Amino acid sequence: TQLLEQSPQFLSIQEGENLTVYCNSSSVFSSLQWYRQEPGEGPVLLVTVVTGGEVKKLKRLTFQFGDARKDSSLHITAAQPGDTGLYLCAGFTGNQFYFGTGTSLTVIP
Amino acid sequence: GAVVSQHPSWVICKSGTSVKIECRSLDFQATTMFWYRQFPKQSLMLMATSNEGSKATYEQGVEKDKFLINHASLTLSTLTVTSAHPEDSSFYICSASSGVPRGGSPLHFGNGTRLTVT
Numbered sequence: 624t625q626l627l628e629q630s631p632q633f634l635s636i637q638e639g640e641n642l643t644v645y646c647n648s649s650s651v652f653s654s655l656q657w658y659r660q661e662p663g664e665g666p667v668l669l670v671t672v673v674t675g676g677e678v679k680k681l682k683r684l685t686f687q688f689g690d691a692r693k694d695s696s697l698h699i700t701a702a703q704p705g706d707t708g709l710y711l712c713a714g715f716t717g718n719q720f721y722f723g724t725g726t727s728l729t730v731i732p
Numbered sequence: 733g734a735v736v737s738q739h740p741s742w743v744i745c746k747s748g749t750s751v752k753i754e755c756r757s758l759d760f761q762a763t764t765m766f767w768y769r770q771f772p773k774q775s776l777m778l779m780a781t782s783n784e785g786s787k788a789t790y791e792q793g794v795e796k797d798k799f800l801i802n803h804a805s806l807t808l809s810t811l812t813v814t815s816a817h818p819e820d821s822s823f824y825i826c827s828a829s830s831g832v833p834r835g836g837s838p839l840h841f842g843n844g845t846r847l848t849v850t
Contacts, residue, residue, distance in 0.1 A: 629775075633773070656838065656839075663741075663843070663844065663846070664843050664844065665736070665738075665825050665827070665841030665842050665843050665844050666776070666825075666839075666841050667841070668838040668839070671838065709773060711775055711776065713839070719781075720766075720839060722775050722776045722778070723775060724774075724775050725773070725774055725775035727773040
């Protein structure tokens with residue numbers, strides 16, 4: 624059962640463009656994490672958000688947790704080729720993490 | 733800190749044979765380890781949760797007799813794919829938690845194992 628739906632599933636943009644990835648659910652999560660995964664490697668944690676409405680910034684990446692703690696977004700400003708990868712959101716509830724469907728991002732130089 | 737080592741990183745085996753994948757926490761004690769399966773450019777599918785010293789909890793649809801999980805120590809969990817078939821070919825990833833998983837705590841992932849069954 625996939626509790627978290629991410630959109631878009633695939634995204635290919637030019638270097639310098641901005642983009643937003645969405646992570647939506649009908650379930651409430653006590654926290655939500657975003658990971659980035661490169662081919663042939665395990666996911667690496669980018670951020671954890673725990674409070675409804677919380678916004679966190681990590682250089683060119685801005686993460687927001689929805690007020691109702693059911694959704695989240697990741698915004699990347701001025702994307703670079705190094706941002707290429709699979710982005711996964713993961714919501715925590717019931718003592719378990721549930722991963723989103725994933726967004727594969729390709730930034731073209 | 734919080735390094736998880738997964739071995740082997742890739743393996744090719746013949747149909748009908750068994751393959752063992754190891755997941756080790758190198759600098760912390762992993763009370764709980766998770767095993768995932770992942771197809772190209774898709775998300776992680778949780779297969780099972782293993783707790784040290786107890787039987788693994790398998791997700792619905794995962795055959796426990798085919799995917800044997802052993803978590804014999806606080807630093808090692810193994811996944812054995814028994815009687816492998818080509819449809820078992822996939823990327824398998826483990827992650828570890830140092831205690832009861834909590835929302836604020838990150839999952840530490842291994843680098844995955846690419847299994848190809850011929």
